[in-house]
Amino acid sequence: MRIGSMLEFTEHHRYYIFRDFSLSGLDHKMLTLIYQPIVGGLAVALYHLLYQGIEEGRSGYSRLEPQRKLFLGLGLSMDERSRRLVIEQASKLEAVGLLQSSRLAVPDHAEVIYEYELMSPLSPGEFFQTVHLTMLLRDKVGKYAVISLREMFGSSEPDELAHAQLEKENISVPFYELFQLNMQSFDTELEQALTEVAPARQASPRAELASARIPYGEIILRFPRNSANRSSVERLRHRPDSLAQVNYVAYKYNLNVTGLCRLLDEDDIFDGNGELNVDELQLKANGLYRHQLKRDEGREKALARSEAMAGEVGEDERDEPEYEVSEQYFLPVPSPLQGRCDIQQYNMLMRNEPHTRFLRRFFPGAVPDWIVNVFERIDLHYKLAGPVINVLIHYVIGGQEAGRITRTYLDAVASNMLMKGLDTFEKAVVYVREQAQMEQDKGLRQGGERGAGAASGKRAFGGRGGSNGRTPSRKPSIPIVQEGTRDSSVTEAELEELRRLAHKLDGKS
Template sequence: MAQHWQEILPIDRYIVASDGLLHEYDRKVLTFLYQPLIGSTCLSLYMTLWAELEENRLWSDSSTHHLLMNMLGLNLKDIYEARLKLEGIGLLKTFVKTDEEGDRSFIYELIPPLTPEQFFLDGMLNIFLYRKIGKNHFARLKRFFSDQQMPKEKEYQDVTRAFQDVFASATPGSLQYLQGLSEEMEPEVDHHFIGRNNSKPIQIELSTFDFDLLMAGLNESLVPKKSLTQKVKEMISNLAFLYNIDPIQMKNIVLSAVDESSEIDLEELRKGARDWYQYVNQDQLPSLIERTQPAAQQVQKDEPKTQEEKLIRYLETTSPLRVLKDVSGGGEPSKSDLQIIEEVMFKQKLLPGVINVLIQFVMLKTDMKLTKGYVEKIAGHWARKQIKTVKEAMDLAKNEHRTYIGWTDNKKAGRPTKQKTIRKELIPEWFEESPEEGKPAIQTNKSEEDEAKKRAIEEKLKAFRK
């Protein structure tokens, strides 16, 4: 994956465009509904780009990213990461053009946010917001973005006049006049009327879900293929991403949502997926997290050649959940392990790739067990050291591994033991430093070293007796 400086430079120019007019009410939607999910830096970038648009205009003047850095008080990496989050949540589209001299120019097209009704009924963003801000504040926001309906059905009578009751039909002569001006009514070439397009909700690509495996598990007599309409597939794809549901489990949820006419009820499908997730996760709802290491924080951009480069690529492109499964030999991680990793990820704000290194290190240091206190202590140290990349985490683990061993040994201090035990220290493969670096490899099994010394002494005693 490319680094941010390969994607964007301070001298690169950009123009801000808008996919329809942005209204003042959008500021409240962005501030109260989107900001908890994307953070203040992303909101600041969106607002700054918006401010560059003149009132009632869809295009801005050209500017440089260096000026944008000065206005926001941010470095280019932070701006790039914020841009990616805006793109991911559907608030920004980015277009780039490279001329013959290699100079790049960008178009940042601002997408209007969802309406409050679209957001609260989205089925994915509303779930993430609920988990982020809690039940009470979520209910408060619902009240803020809604109002009491006027009692017009019972207490008032509709006396609105229809069009034909107010206006008369035009005469043939006037119609002929209008037909002659039809070309004048159209906008000029390469222009379009200023307006507001309907914002589209977040949609996960259908290719991310294995529908063939789902259909293989469904009985054609119970769920006909025609029941899996485009809307149903889109809903299944979103729910699978939101609740991390595999095709086998999704089969049972789909079957529970089939109505009497063999159609799939979308609301029942959504409710079934949510109930399943809360049952498995003790009434908790999913959080919005970056599933893998952000592209801006990935260092292994070239094709990996050595084993260490391959490992770095794996840790950068794999989610912590997948790493937990791989470390466990493919088995499902326990709820307590998932809760520990989730809490560390949010409280210490460690990136997914760094979390992956932490998982490998702790699991192999503590006999394949995730001890909450031990994990939090190391995570806190890495957070204070501002570890951002997989390589930084691996290097720090190598340099500080003796200290981390002491943290586990201190817990055992003061406990009397009847027999002296020899501790076998398991460490990840990436702990082995190659001889070409000029450093000796770390000993991985002290008992083998002791046995070798013992055999050497015995050989000397035999030679002495002879």
């Protein structure tokens, strides 16, 4: 908690609490045995005091109350020493990820309100995978105590299974194989009622993006200490949304920890307030990705096509999709991918995979450079959503009329999607279906016009040649002057008169 002056943090200032979780028995055990040796008993007492500010079994926001309640709850007096002590304990909770403090200025008033957002303790697995927290616990209690605590929170595998070579088969039943929803009717009243009874202000949703699963501890250990962006990278520990975006960019462009730290150390990745500039990070990551593609081009050509495909499938199977696709929005599997996945798997890939990975599935080898350039512009400049770009790939590249693929056509379809405001997977699917129906109707209409034209031509020329089976001509029948026999009935006198008239007309008479 950064407080410049003690006058900004007193027992008279009001505060409120927010939490969207409930502590379990395992969480209480983690607070007592793991977090308390690190931050101390008074900091854990402050955490419990804030937790009890909201009724058990509920989540959301507490009432506005003066901070005097916190001082009295901790048994502290109302003086400057107690203020510094509360700030110190809150800072410890913030450093280990249990609390996030904010200061809110009320418009048109000089009053300042403090917001305390509680975070749930990490699970034992997550805690001991976080390197800097484990090292801090080791410094507090010792190496052997850490090993003992780790064993205390886990149950070992049965001896019969520990050393056996077992083949694991997933026999779980998916949702749409057992349940069928009525997709024809949408209950708008229910949606409106749920919106009305929801809290007026909720915690920002934490979208579960596809992730490279690079923990914060790995990033901070490899990041240069003397870098200008060091403080901004350290703030990622308390900003899970920004850390998730960083991991998504690393997943999208196949970045390892070293490459990611190199990009985070670049200029303009963080703004003046330390906020992550996602667009700039994606631009630099895309440049590194293109450079890596050129380096790997020779190696990819040397690999056998079957080995490359097997390696690609194995890599994709490790990343489970995060978003489900409703059956009413399923698109058919295109012919290049038939036999490699069913319709549900294909739509899950199209909904969740980045376009760089989804595009490679339609090509047995490397993707042509001009196609990579077109989709790079669509992603980075047009700002189309990733699922919408994948639907565009399905519509243009996976369609039956793939022979008409050009830069102009791809750009025209993407521009049309952008103008129609397609920002979700579902809207893009509806757009593709409407376009397919329009093309089908246009084909039927043109076929009908050709049939009507042929029938009218047959009626117009039915009197000429219609009965003998010959195709009637489209040109009108124009009579042609036939060359007949020469009539020699003109006498000599008439010829002489004609000559005289000709001389007269010539002015020679």
